[in-house]
Amino acid sequence: MFLTNSVLVRLCGAAQTSTSTSLTVDRRNRLAERRLNTTVLARCLRRRVAACRSIRLPVLLSRIGPTAQLSIARSIARPTAGGSGISLSMVLAMTNRILVIGATGHLGSRTAERATAAGWSAVGTYFSSPLEAACEQLDVRDPAAVREVIERVRPDVVIHTAADRDDWRVMADGGAHVAVATAAVGVRLVHVSSDAVFSGKEIEYDESALPDPVYRYGAAKAAAETAVRAVHPGAAVVRTSLILGDGRGRHEALTRDLISGRVRGALFTDMIRKPVHVDDLAGALLELATSDYRGILNVTGPDVINRYDLGVLIARREGLDPHRIPAGRIAGSGMSLPTNVRLRTDKAASLLSIRLRGVHEFMAATAGQAPAGHP
Ligand SMILES: NC(=O)c1ccc[n+]([C@@H]2O[C@H](COP(=O)([O-])OP(=O)(O)OC[C@H]3O[C@@H](n4cnc5c(N)ncnc54)[C@H](OP(=O)(O)O)[C@@H]3O)[C@@H](O)[C@H]2O)c1
Numbered sequence: 001m002f003l004t005n006s007v008l009v010r011l012c013g014a015a016q017t018s019t020s021t022s023l024t025v026d027r028r029n030r031l032a033e034r035r036l037n038t039t040v041l042a043r044c045l046r047r048r049v050a051a052c053r054s055i056r057l058p059v060l061l062s063r064i065g066p067t068a069q070l071s072i073a074r075s076i077a078r079p080t081a082g083g084s085g086i087s088l089s090m091v092l093a094m095t096n097r098i099l100v101i102g103a104t105g106h107l108g109s110r111t112a113e114r115a116t117a118a119g120w121s122a123v124g125t126y127f128s129s130p131l132e133a134a135c136e137q138l139d140v141r142d143p144a145a146v147r148e149v150i151e152r153v154r155p156d157v158v159i160h161t162a163a164d165r166d167d168w169r170v171m172a173d174g175g176a177h178v179a180v181a182t183a184a185v186g187v188r189l190v191h192v193s194s195d196a197v198f199s200g201k202e203i204e205y206d207e208s209a210l211p212d213p214v215y216r217y218g219a220a221k222a223a224a225e226t227a228v229r230a231v232h233p234g235a236a237v238v239r240t241s242l243i244l245g246d247g248r249g250r251h252e253a254l255t256r257d258l259i260s261g262r263v264r265g266a267l268f269t270d271m272i273r274k275p276v277h278v279d280d281l282a283g284a285l286l287e288l289a290t291s292d293y294r295g296i297l298n299v300t301g302p303d304v305i306n307r308y309d310l311g312v313l314i315a316r317r318e319g320l321d322p323h324r325i326p327a328g329r330i331a332g333s334g335m336s337l338p339t340n341v342r343l344r345t346d347k348a349a350s351l352l353s354i355r356l357r358g359v360h361e362f363m364a365a366t367a368g369q370a371p372a373g374h375p
Contacts, residue, residue, distance in 0.1 A: 175224025
């Protein structure tokens with residue numbers, strides 16, 4: 001994206017800028033940076049705060065030191081006669097850099113998109129296939145690579161969403177590598193965990209509950225949590241549940257595949273969870289990015305539903321025949337999976353400003369709408 005000269009000239013007020021129209025944003029920012037002192041920039045930003053969201057100010061601001069950034073942020077956030085309504089955390093988000101690990105994934109891509117929309121300078125990583133918003137290649141199994149990316153990108157916050165459910169080294173070791181690298185340079189970490197760390201014996205779990213996983217993925221997530229909390233005690237560790245809502249989740253894809261017969265299997269009527277909308281979860285992660293919350297936080301929607309009924313909601317939303325979904329039960333399947341796991345979210349409700357919608361609400365809101373790319 002380009003910062004036009006006219007915007008830059010207006011933004012910078014008294015500062016003299018080049019009038020060449022062929023400069024890239026980087027060159028323009030470098031030129032502007034040389035000519036501006038932070039006082040002038042702060043004055044300009046106060047006047048131009050509304051424009052901050054539409055231009056790449058984070059790029060400009062990321063080139064100045066953190067103390068100057070904070071003073072500018074405070075300066076902009078100060079209430080004005082006109083009442084901009086911009087909070088300090090919003091302004092800080094606009095000036096800071098966030099690294100989303102796993103930004104080609106379902107949750108990671110929405111988190112990176114929302115971060116950019118909120119004014120963060122967002123950098124995303126991919127493992128196998130890059131996207132425009134995820135252009136840093138990273139394998140979290142390689143601790144040196146994790147350290148190198150974090151030292152080079154120099155983020156203010158890392159949100160770790162990368163996953164390969166079948167690979168212990170990604171799920172468990174990868175989480176530990178990210179925690180070690182962020183702790184070493186004092187960077188805030190928001191780590192994504194799962195209700196899979198529980199067996200379901202207790203049914204309801206608050207943040208103080210200790211993991212008792214019954215299968216390999218859950219054990220890997222629990223191992224990652226343990227490492228993160230030991231190595232980086234200031235990190236936020238978000239336990240969540242089935243992620244869906246925009247049509248791009250793995251559960252939505254599986255429902256379609258079962259209905260079309262592309263895959264064989266069944267949705268379990270005795271697998272009970274509290275699904276969360278991907279956007280609500282991404283919003284919660286970004287709130288935690290600018291908070292100093294430490295430790296576990298449960299973040300799910302309020303509605304309890306079994307996996308088969310969830311498939312029915314997905315099918316109805318997309319105009320597919322729910323009768324074609326094969327139903328099954330964990331009991332009798334020979335699989336060792338948690339049955340009834342409900343994360344309590346009282347703490348998230350009191351702590352976060354984002355409203356975590358229930359699955360019935362958000363599925364009804366998109367009823368009849370097939371997601372892009374699907375009939
Ligand atoms: N999906 C759910 O319902 C659910 C429920 C509870 C918790 N969670 C947790 O939520 C998080 C996000 O899940 P998701 O479903 O959004 O994940 P996802 O869509 O499967 O995305 C996985 C991401 O991880 C990246 N990745 C894979 N292997 C990697 C490696 N070795 N090194 C670095 N990156 C690697 C992928 O990159 P490429 O695409 O480039 O290969 C992709 O960006 C995970 O921590 C998961 O355990 C998910």
